[in-house]
Amino acid sequence: MNKSERWFERAQAVIPGGVSSPVRAFRSVGGKPPYVAKAKGSRITDVDGNEYVDLVGAWGPAILGHAHPDVVAEVANVAKNSFSFGAPCPPEVELAEAIVSRVNAVEKVRFTNSGTEAVMTALRIARAKSKRDVIVKFAGCYHGHADSMLVAAGSGVATLGLPDSPGVTKGAAKDTITLAYGDVKALEEVFAARGNEIAAVITEAIPANMGVVPPPPGFNKRISELCNQYGAVFIFDEVMTGFRVSADGWWGIEGTREDWAPDLFTYGKVIGGGMPLAAVAGNAEIMDLLAPAGPVYQAGTLSGNPVATTAGLVTLRNCTPDVYMHLDAMADQVFAIISDALTKHRVAHQSQRAGNLFSFFFTDKPVHTYDDAKTQDTAAFGRFFHAMLENGVWLPPSAYEAWFVSAAHTDDDLAIIARAADVAARAARQ
Numbered sequence: 303m304n305k306s307e308r309w310f311e312r313a314q315a316v317i318p319g320g321v322s323s324p325v326r327a328f329r330s331v332g333g334k335p336p337y338v339a340k341a342k343g344s345r346i347t348d349v350d351g352n353e354y355v356d357l358v359g360a361w362g363p364a365i366l367g368h369a370h371p372d373v374v375a376e377v378a379n380v381a382k383n384s385f386s387f388g389a390p391c392p393p394e395v396e397l398a399e400a401i402v403s404r405v406n407a408v409e410k411v412r413f414t415n416s417g418t419e420a421v422m423t424a425l426r427i428a429r430a431k432s433k434r435d436v437i438v439k440f441a442g443c444y445h446g447h448a449d450s451m452l453v454a455a456g457s458g459v460a461t462l463g464l465p466d467s468p469g470v471t472k473g474a475a476k477d478t479i480t481l482a483y484g485d486v487k488a489l490e491e492v493f494a495a496r497g498n499e500i501a502a503v504i505t506e507a508i509p510a511n512m513g514v515v516p517p518p519p520g521f522n523k524r525i526s527e528l529c530n531q532y533g534a535v536f537i538f539d540e541v542m543t544g545f546r547v548s549a550d551g552w553w554g555i556e557g558t559r560e561d562w563a564p565d566l567f568t569y570g571k572v573i574g575g576g577m578p579l580a581a582v583a584g585n586a587e588i589m590d591l592l593a594p595a596g597p598v599y600q601a602g603t604l605s606g607n608p609v610a611t612t613a614g615l616v617t618l619r620n621c622t623p624d625v626y627m628h629l630d631a632m633a634d635q636v637f638a639i640i641s642d643a644l645t646k647h648r649v650a651h652q653s654q655r656a657g658n659l660f661s662f663f664f665t666d667k668p669v670h671t672y673d674d675a676k677t678q679d680t681a682a683f684g685r686f687f688h689a690m691l692e693n694g695v696w697l698p699p700s701a702y703e704a705w706f707v708s709a710a711h712t713d714d715d716l717a718i719i720a721r722a723a724d725v726a727a728r729a730a731r732q
């Protein structure tokens with residue numbers, strides 16, 4: 303038994319399934335997860351001393367690579383003055399200003415500790431503003447693990463093949479309407495039938511929690527138009543895409559304030575630079591519904607703490623135009639390497655990409671919806687995944703997740719990925 307296996311055995315005795323978040327347990331790909339000792343730049347090292355090229359990036363936050371020296375230095379500096387005050391502090395203001403200055407539809411920001419909380423807050427604001435209850439979401443989109451969002455959710459819920467989660471009350475589920483992603487007609491019909499009950503429509507800016515599904519042209523804008531027409535709030539979940547796919551997220555690529563804009567955004571991942579930090583954001587009028595400016599209650603003991611907000615601030619400061627160019631170039635190359643290897647070894651697959659997010663579905667049909675995503679040969683993905691791992695590449699342990707590159711990935715990493723991909727594609731084919 304190696305050290306990772308021993309840790310996993312100990313973990314299973316004291317942590318449900320041995321993990322703090324389900325996908326990490328490797329259930330859908332089989333085998334046991336390596337335990338991580340450290341990560342630096344584009345590489346992650348397990349407790350047995352094996353080093354891997356990391357294409358998970360902590361599931362998105364490690365946009366600069368792990369332990370970027372500027373972030374580490376500033377975090378160490380502020381940490382000397384305590385981790386958390388439970389009182390206002392300058393870095394939270396500076397981080398909010400940095401977000402506002404990047405996204406011109408955002409005027410105010412409220413920090414939370416996770417994307418789940420940010421979405422919960424956005425839903426509460428939407429219901430308070432509209433004085434309605436019903437939320438429309440799209441199957442396969444993941445918005446965290448709040449009760450009402452666990453209906454037909456992506457990410458770990460998809461990975462584990464769970465229908466919906468026990469423990470979610472019928473009451474919570476009945477106020478969620480789930481539609482197929484990209485189905486404009488169904489959305490128009492549901493608004494026509496129940497428009498006066500719908501508080502909000504929530505969507506991922508790019509669905510990336512059932513694998514990556516590029517939004518059909520005009521889909522996000524059409525949601526915005528329908529929300530405006532019927533007085534519903536449009537919540538644009540950019541927890542995954544925010545400040546990753548461009549300096550101002552996916553909306554910065556697709557929208558302009560004059561053309562269309564969501565009412566609320568949710569952010570996470572990159573804005574905390576790897577610390578627990580997320581946010582809900584929007585124009586001043588809607589954001590001022592939050593207490594103490596308005597009546598909608600939301601709070602957090604650790605929210606906006608100096609360490610997390612400093613990590614986010616220094617991360618955003620380092621996300622320069624050059625970094626975005628590098629991310630796009632790396633995404634191009636990894637995308638091409640994997641696609642070529644799968645094609646060469648005649649593995650049925652779809653290579654899908656939006657911005658610098660991408661993933662590969664092991665199926666011969668293009669994937670537009672969650673139902674399409676579920677046609678995948680997950681066993682083939684499992685073989686591919688393990689061969690990549692054995693050959694030094696760390697992928698998401700699920701066929702339903704996006705892959706992430708960072709500013710720290712280099713040509714050396716690409717060479718390792720290319721060698722591994724050839725072996726892994728052959729393994730997937732068997």
Ligand SMILES: Cc1ncc(COP(=O)(O)O)c(C=O)c1O
Nearest residue numbers: 416417418444445446539541542
């Ligand atoms: C689009 C999206 N929304 C919300 C969440 C939930 O964020 P957290 O895991 O920080 O609660 C995630 C997490 O992956 C996400 O990808």
